[in-house]
Amino acid sequence: MNILECKNICKSYKKNFPVLYNFNIEIPTGRIVGLLGPNGCGKSTLMKLISGLLQADSGEILISGNPVGEKSKALISYLPERTYFSSNMRVSELVDYFEDFYSDFDTQRAYKLLADLGIDPEASLKALSKGTKEKVQLILVMSRNARLYLLDEPIAGVDPAAREYILSTIVGNYNPDATIIITTHLITDVEQVLDDFVFLGFGGRILLAGNAEEARNESGKSLDELFKEVFRC
Amino acid sequence: MLRKLLKYDFKAVFRYWWIAALSSVALAFAGGWSISVFTSEKALPTAVIVLAILVAIIAVLGVFAFSLLTVIFVYSRFYKNLFTDEGYLTFTLPVKRSQLLNSKLITGIVAGSLTGFVLLIDVIIALCVGLPDIFFNAELIRSFIDEVALEIIRETGFYLVIYILEALLLFILVGIFSNLFIFCCITIGSIIAKKAKIITAIAIYYVANSVFTFVIQIFMLFGVDAVTGWIAGIEENLFCPIFALIMLCGILFIGTVCTMLYSLQYWMLDRKLNLA
Numbered sequence: 001m002n003i004l005e006c007k008n009i010c011k012s013y014k015k016n017f018p019v020l021y022n023f024n025i026e027i028p029t030g031r032i033v034g035l036l037g038p039n040g041c042g043k044s045t046l047m048k049l050i051s052g053l054l055q056a057d058s059g060e061i062l063i064s065g066n067p068v069g070e071k072s073k074a075l076i077s078y079l080p081e082r083t084y085f086s087s088n089m090r091v092s093e094l095v096d097y098f099e100d101f102y103s104d105f106d107t108q109r110a111y112k113l114l115a116d117l118g119i120d121p122e123a124s125l126k127a128l129s130k131g132t133k134e135k136v137q138l139i140l141v142m143s144r145n146a147r148l149y150l151l152d153e154p155i156a157g158v159d160p161a162a163r164e165y166i167l168s169t170i171v172g173n174y175n176p177d178a179t180i181i182i183t184t185h186l187i188t189d190v191e192q193v194l195d196d197f198v199f200l201g202f203g204g205r206i207l208l209a210g211n212a213e214e215a216r217n218e219s220g221k222s223l224d225e226l227f228k229e230v231f232r233c
Numbered sequence: 234m235l236r237k238l239l240k241y242d243f244k245a246v247f248r249y250w251w252i253a254a255l256s257s258v259a260l261a262f263a264g265g266w267s268i269s270v271f272t273s274e275k276a277l278p279t280a281v282i283v284l285a286i287l288v289a290i291i292a293v294l295g296v297f298a299f300s301l302l303t304v305i306f307v308y309s310r311f312y313k314n315l316f317t318d319e320g321y322l323t324f325t326l327p328v329k330r331s332q333l334l335n336s337k338l339i340t341g342i343v344a345g346s347l348t349g350f351v352l353l354i355d356v357i358i359a360l361c362v363g364l365p366d367i368f369f370n371a372e373l374i375r376s377f378i379d380e381v382a383l384e385i386i387r388e389t390g391f392y393l394v395i396y397i398l399e400a401l402l403l404f405i406l407v408g409i410f411s412n413l414f415i416f417c418c419i420t421i422g423s424i425i426a427k428k429a430k431i432i433t434a435i436a437i438y439y440v441a442n443s444v445f446t447f448v449i450q451i452f453m454l455f456g457v458d459a460v461t462g463w464i465a466g467i468e469e470n471l472f473c474p475i476f477a478l479i480m481l482c483g484i485l486f487i488g489t490v491c492t493m494l495y496s497l498q499y500w501m502l503d504r505k506l507n508l509a
């Protein structure tokens with residue numbers, strides 16, 4: 001069964017400048033999918049449409065058969081590319097917040113991951129560094145047993161050691177029956193964990209897509225090299 | 234889910250509200266002392282009078298600041314929680330848009346009502362401390378009850394209950410209207426402006442408020458004479474039911490405006506949201 005189906009999705013921010021035009025995709029369950037493309041091709045817009053932050057101008061999005069709404073949001077764990085919590089809270093208050101609203105939130109896992117990183121649950125979010133805040137956010141997202149994880153640039157702006165930790169946290173803590181969609185520019189770091197990939201061009205055109213391992217075997221190139229070839233300026 | 238949203242909205246808005254409320258109560262005592270100095274029959278030193286003037290000014294400013302802080306707490310929570318990066322979390326919660334809006338609205342109404350209640354307590358405290366001879370004068374209170382309160386009951390009869398219920402409903406609807414009006418201004422400001430969203434929202438508020446005030450003034454200019462002339466011609470025994478009917482018309486009008494504002498606000502949150 002497909003966890004995500006997008007049918008003829010159109011979205012534009014300005015008239016005559018569509019970010020996504022008749023975009024179609026079906027993503028099955030239990031896969032880690034890399035959504036890769038240049039800046040402005042619609043990756044983040046697609047993430048926002050699926051998570052319910054934006055409304056499509058036309059078309060249909062189904063998450064496990066549910067249209068975008070209250071039910072689909074309970075199935076999705078979304079990590080945006082920016083920090084989204086109130087700095088007036090403490091880490092433990094944020095954990096309580098997630099526990100309150102998401103029935104699939106694993107509080108024990110969240111505290112274990114925080115302890116692994118040496119993050120004091122009673123620390124104020126205001127006092128944490130940018131990188132630590134991003135890790136806290138990732139821990140909260142990955143502590144849910146969601147059906148679909150949407151991770152928008154999870155490793156951008158962090159050092160290489162932190163990137164490795166983030167990727168291992170993603171792979172080590174997600175529900176194996178779930179699907180993860182990752183958008184990133186740092187393909188070299190991410191491609192080792194990807195099952196499938198989608199190269200997205202401007203207007204939401206899918207230029208190349210498939211199984212990551214098969215693509216590497218057939219072309220003899222890494223995904224990063226394929227990306228550079230497809231999107232050569 | 235509405236209860237959970239309310240829990241966090243209340244936590245955010247009332248986190249520092251209670252400190253401001255306690256401060257205003259303390260200032261009410263100080264203001265009461267100033268009144269007692271101004272109304273004292275004794276000749277007091279100039280320094281005491283000057284101090285009383287300063288304390289009175291601080292007390293008035295403090296009470297005003299408390300009201301302003303409530304406004305800031307409520308509307309900054311609305312703005313930050315929905316239109317800044319926090320919106321990425323808020324709008325992806327598994328809740329309905331209407332629940333998000335209702336939570337903010339209920340929080341605003343409760344905060345406004347509690348602030349009004351505290352301000353009333355402030356006035357009572359100031360009068361009790363400043364004018365104890367008048368405030369605790371049993372004779373004066375008895376004559377007020379006899380001359381004013383009982384007279385009202387005699388004139389209105391059963392309609393007094395209707396007036397009280399209508400006044401309560403009007404109070405709630407006015408609270409809903411004021412909150413929705415400012416919510417709409419903030420939302421429109423956030424949608425149309427890329428930068429300086431709050432300034433845009435304030436500008437929209439002043440323009441919309443000015444238009445509204447202008448319309449009311451036109452009515453006052455041409456309508457009041459007609460209405461008062463009509464009221465003067467009403468038979469005395471029909472005055473109470475007609476007044477109740479006029480209040481009901483007012484309730485229906487404000488209720489309709491509130492419904493329109495709620496629908497507009499909901500539509501903007503549903504269709505026009507674009508967190509950058």
